[in-house]
Amino acid sequence: MFKPIAFLFLSIAAMPIFAENIVHKQIQTLAENTIDEHITAPDLGKVSIKAAKLDPRLNFETCQQPLKSEIVNGKIKKNSVVKVTCQGIKGWHTYVQVKVAVTQPVVVARQQLNKGALLTSQNLSIAYKESHQLRGSPFIDPSQLYGSKTKRRIPKGRVIKKRDLCYICKGDRVVIKAKVGGLEIKTSGIATSSAAIGDTIRAKNIQTQRMVTGKVTAVGEMEVNL
CATH class of the missing domain: 2.30.30.760 (SH3 type barrels.)
Structure with missing residues (x-):
């Protein structure tokens, strides 16, 4: 007899927490969608957008109107911030940190390459790297490099750059x-x-x-x- 009553009280107590989790999720989703609407992936590239979890101590009233959002300073960065606002008599606003990673495929060394190594399909591969880390115009097609040689030692996993190669080497x-x-x-x-x-x-x-x-x-x- 006591078990159903205890379960009922526990369920009622958990309802506000459950509702709060829904509001938190709505805020996170809106923040992610806001970034997604203002960013374009590079050719063949990918975009990863992940909103940080909100402080569980924050309590938000369920908004009676559609939530509004804006990117703080209007700039999308690796660590962006989105302001989410509930307008109304019991309105509120909060800021959400959003991690943004824009990656694109580039040619990298599959293994360590010594100076003078001949580049082939066996020692090159494709990897996705964050765009802000790339400089110049990296290679995206390994076949463009086949037959060229390295001018210096290249560690495993490093992006291959034009200055690393000679398509014709001295004495060839x-x-x-x-x-x-x-x-x-x-x-x-x-x-x-x-x-x-x-x-x-x-x-x-x-x-x-x-x-x-x-x-x-x-x-x-x-x-x-x-």
Whole structure:
């Protein structure tokens, strides 16, 4: 006889706590949605938005009107703050901390790479890194790097950067291309410096022994203007 009555009292006592948990959840969800509406993921990227739990000691009346929200200072940062307001006679407001992580896929070293390592599908992989940690234009397609070599030691998991590579390394035998009218002329040379795609490089023409200057167009290839 006493057990049902005890259970009833416990249930009644728990009702305010349950209601409060619902309000807290509504506030967190609104804060997350507010950030989500104002942020765009980069191409192929991801966005993670997570509102912090509210202090359980905070008691909020159930709002009779739709809750309002705004991003404090209007800026989305790694640690953003959203103001949530209940308007009305018994109105209230609170601030919610929201963690925001924008990540994008980049090419990283699958293992430690020593200086002069030849890059292949076996030693490269894709990983998601936070955008604010990235500088310049990181590679997103491992195949763009195949056949190039490292200019320095690269630790496992580190993002591969253009300055780490040479598509033509000093002393490499290279294909020298030149276009004359509608014809393409090819010859061989020896690189006198190291460079990545798009960089200017000098090489010695094996046949003529003359130095030529051109741009790296692919692994082991350069193009000169005649």
